[in-house]
Amino acid sequence: MQSTPIERVCGRACVVRGDDIDTDRIIPARYLRCVTFDGIGEHAFEDDRRLAKGDHPFDEERFDGAGILVVGRNFGCGSSREHAPQSLMRRGFRAFVGGSFAEIFQGNCVALGLPCVTLADADLAALMDSVELDPTQEVVVDLASRRVTSRAGSAHADMPEGSRRQLLEGSWNATAVLLEAGDAIEATAARIPYVHGFAA
Amino acid sequence: MSERTLLDKVWDAHAVRELPSGQTQLFIGLHLIHEVTSPQAFSELHEQGLPVRFPARTFATVDHIVPTDSQRRPLKDPLAEEMMVALERSCREHGIRLFDATSGRQGIVHVIGPELGLTQPGMTIACGDSHTSTHGALGAVAFGIGTSQVRDVLATQCLAVGRPRVRRIEVSGALAAGVYAKDVILSIIRRLGVKGGLGYAYEYAGAVIETMGIEERMTVCNMSIEGGARVGYVNPDETTVDYLRGREFAPQGAALTRARSFWRGMASDADAVYDDRVELDGSTLAPAVTWGINPGQSVAVDESIPRPEQAPEAERAGLAEALAHMDLRPGEPIAGTPIDVAFIGSCTNGRISDLREAAIVASKGRVAPGVRALVVPGSRAVALQAEAEGLTDVFRAAGFDWREPGCSMCLAMNPDKLVGRELCASSSNRNFKGRQGSPTGRTLLMSPAMVAAAALRGAVADVREIL
Numbered sequence: 001m002q003s004t005p006i007e008r009v010c011g012r013a014c015v016v017r018g019d020d021i022d023t024d025r026i027i028p029a030r031y032l033r034c035v036t037f038d039g040i041g042e043h044a045f046e047d048d049r050r051l052a053k054g055d056h057p058f059d060e061e062r063f064d065g066a067g068i069l070v071v072g073r074n075f076g077c078g079s080s081r082e083h084a085p086q087s088l089m090r091r092g093f094r095a096f097v098g099g100s101f102a103e104i105f106q107g108n109c110v111a112l113g114l115p116c117v118t119l120a121d122a123d124l125a126a127l128m129d130s131v132e133l134d135p136t137q138e139v140v141v142d143l144a145s146r147r148v149t150s151r152a153g154s155a156h157a158d159m160p161e162g163s164r165r166q167l168l169e170g171s172w173n174a175t176a177v178l179l180e181a182g183d184a185i186e187a188t189a190a191r192i193p194y195v196h197g198f199a200a
Numbered sequence: 201m202s203e204r205t206l207l208d209k210v211w212d213a214h215a216v217r218e219l220p221s222g223q224t225q226l227f228i229g230l231h232l233i234h235e236v237t238s239p240q241a242f243s244e245l246h247e248q249g250l251p252v253r254f255p256a257r258t259f260a261t262v263d264h265i266v267p268t269d270s271q272r273r274p275l276k277d278p279l280a281e282e283m284m285v286a287l288e289r290s291c292r293e294h295g296i297r298l299f300d301a302t303s304g305r306q307g308i309v310h311v312i313g314p315e316l317g318l319t320q321p322g323m324t325i326a327c328g329d330s331h332t333s334t335h336g337a338l339g340a341v342a343f344g345i346g347t348s349q350v351r352d353v354l355a356t357q358c359l360a361v362g363r364p365r366v367r368r369i370e371v372s373g374a375l376a377a378g379v380y381a382k383d384v385i386l387s388i389i390r391r392l393g394v395k396g397g398l399g400y401a402y403e404y405a406g407a408v409i410e411t412m413g414i415e416e417r418m419t420v421c422n423m424s425i426e427g428g429a430r431v432g433y434v435n436p437d438e439t440t441v442d443y444l445r446g447r448e449f450a451p452q453g454a455a456l457t458r459a460r461s462f463w464r465g466m467a468s469d470a471d472a473v474y475d476d477r478v479e480l481d482g483s484t485l486a487p488a489v490t491w492g493i494n495p496g497q498s499v500a501v502d503e504s505i506p507r508p509e510q511a512p513e514a515e516r517a518g519l520a521e522a523l524a525h526m527d528l529r530p531g532e533p534i535a536g537t538p539i540d541v542a543f544i545g546s547c548t549n550g551r552i553s554d555l556r557e558a559a560i561v562a563s564k565g566r567v568a569p570g571v572r573a574l575v576v577p578g579s580r581a582v583a584l585q586a587e588a589e590g591l592t593d594v595f596r597a598a599g600f601d602w603r604e605p606g607c608s609m610c611l612a613m614n615p616d617k618l619v620g621r622e623l624c625a626s627s628s629n630r631n632f633k634g635r636q637g638s639p640t641g642r643t644l645l646m647s648p649a650m651v652a653a654a655a656l657r658g659a660v661a662d663v664r665e666i667l
Contacts, residue, residue: 011272018517018518019518019519020394020395020494022494022630022632024630024632024633024634025632025633025634027613028634028639029428029612029613029635029637030612030613030637032264032613033277033279033280033283034239034283035239035240035243035282035283035286036239036243037240046634047639050639051639056343074394074395074398074428077394077425077494078330078425078630079329079330079611079630080329080330080344080346081236081237082237082240082328082346082347082348083347091216092565093383100395102395102428103399103428103430104330104344104345104346104425107345107346107349107361108346108349110349111346111348111352112348136405152396152491160224160362161221161222162219162221162222162362165221165222166221166223166360169220169258171219171220171221173348174348174349174352174359174360175250175351175355175439176360177219177225177360178225178352178355178356178359178360179355179356181216181217181225181356184216184217185216185356186357187305188215188216188227189227189254189357190468191213192213192214192227192229193458193459194229194320194451194462197451197455198451198455198459198462199455200454200455200458
């Protein structure tokens with residue numbers, strides 16, 4: 001099953017400031033007690049939102065309908081729970097723009113067709129300020145040209161090249177791509193000594 | 201061929217092909233699953249009508265949701281019971297071996313893998329859990345993955361991954377008494393930061409690492425991800441071979457002889473080329489304690505809580521947020537901070553060697569009044585060994601609660617949780633806001649011996665004064 005190529009994501013954006021926002025904060029562990037991801041979107045940032053008493057960006061009306069989440073550095077660090085990007089996706093986010101992303105989070109996002117692109121510090125700061133000033137503006141995350149464009153200007157956006165190509169080629173649903181290797185998988189296994197119990 | 205790291209060798213041995221994206225299709229030698237991150241993967245397999253490609257190369261256990269007071273079925277939490285049933289059904293349908301409570305082999309996935317001899321040098325290992333890096337202690341390349349990738353491995357026994365760079369971290373010298381593997385890794389993360397490892401595999405080396413036992417190496421590798429590195433490993437040596445000899449799934453007899461030469465051959469070459477190198481003098485390390493809300497925010501037990509105004513400008517807001525959550529005062533010594541809960545356990549520090557070190561401290565007193573102290577063995581085997589050695593009695597006599605094996609209070613997906621603003625001295629791996637089950641709860645990470653010391657004193661204490 002080939003997945004849809006993703007060349008660009010456009011839409012309004014929401015800003016969640018702060019570095020090192022971990023996946024426990026994005027989705028508290030108690031919501032991992034489930035056998036489907038259905039309904040998980042409503043619990044995104046639940047504890048942070050409760051502690052902020054309505055003062056969290058996710059509760060601000062001006063950010064309603066945002067499809068791009070703008071974050072700080074090392075976003076998504078910690079647990080490998082795919083429930084984190086799943087909860088954000090199910091709230092409507094289709095792309096992430098930040099200072100940097102934790103590797104497992106970034107990989108989980110790619111597997112769902114959600115690009116995570118990074119900006120230089122000054123460009124990120126300008127984008128955050130601009131979106132907060134005018135959340136109605138359209139932000140464009142363009143993977144083909146590696147640019148994020150907003151009222152703050154057009155900035156160079158980075159992303160690991162392999163992931164970028166997976167999204168552009170529509171090969172981000174890796175199962176189909178990996179299955180194409182066919183018998184080469186068994187052939188590789190046959191060459192690895194432990195797979196056969198180190199038989200002589 | 202020379203100049204290759206273990207990562208290079210393992211990578212090349214498991215590469216099925218280069219993908220058009222530039223990533224590698226990597227064969228996964230061992231896939232470990234548990235109840236939390238696998239149900240949706242099995243559902244997708246079912247929807248796409250795909251079989252499990254190599255069912256004999258996947259092993260399952262239950263750890264995250266199991267209660268530690270009683271594992272009796274049905275579990276009291278209906279959601280947990282539903283997850284348990286789902287895993288049992290998936291394993292049965294696909295012919296996957298499940299180590300459940302009745303098997304005598306149940307435990308935290310990163311404890312039982314090595315314990316059963318499933319984890320071996322030169323392997324690629326994947327598991328839907330970020331602490332999969334633990335298995336690198338035996339010289340494996342082990343990745344934490346998400347649920348979509350669990351589906352990929354079930355369906356193809358492969359992952360699409362980019363090759364990480366390798367940073368060699370050399371810890372020279374020798375550790376002082378009262379300083380443990382946990383202090384080594386907390387000190388490394390403090391120095392390199394929680395994002396310092398992004399894009400890297402960490403190769404841990406040097407006299408301190410080489411003289412460590414395998415379980416201590418697991419503690420170090422376990423927290424690689426807390427430093428941003430998805431993979432961490434130690435080159436296999438004779439300590440590794442000795443550890444594996446006689447374990448249930450490890451090769452025996454003539455096969456072990458052949459395995460040994462394969463394993464030792466996978467170690468990095470003496471002239472291996474690294475992308476980065478870092479050196480640390482292990483002799484200067486002291487017991488470490490975190491004071492903040494990420495594992496990089498630690499100090500030595502005889503240091504004071506940092507002042508935001510002395511930090512680089514870019515970090516000040518983060519420090520202030522951490523201090524506000526922790527309700528700790530900058531400039532005050534960390535020692536003497538009163539605790540409410542003491543937790544010994546987790547995939548970081550729930551092994552027999554950890555319990556032995558903690559029991560030495562526990563034998564010197566009683567848990568302070570008002571402190572809730574619990575010891576949760578990492579697996580059934582650890583529990584039985586601790587009972588046989590009399591450690592269970594030592595802990596109980598000191599006032600610790602002795603529990604059934606599981607992840608317990610490390611992540612609070614089971615009934616073990618902090619309540620309100622409770623402050624917990626914990627041998628686990630994450631001090632994130634809300635991590636231990638209460639949004640306002642607070643966690644201080646430290647070695648199991650330091651947790652025991654804190655339990656006796658009722659406050660953060662320097663274990664070196666008790667030993």
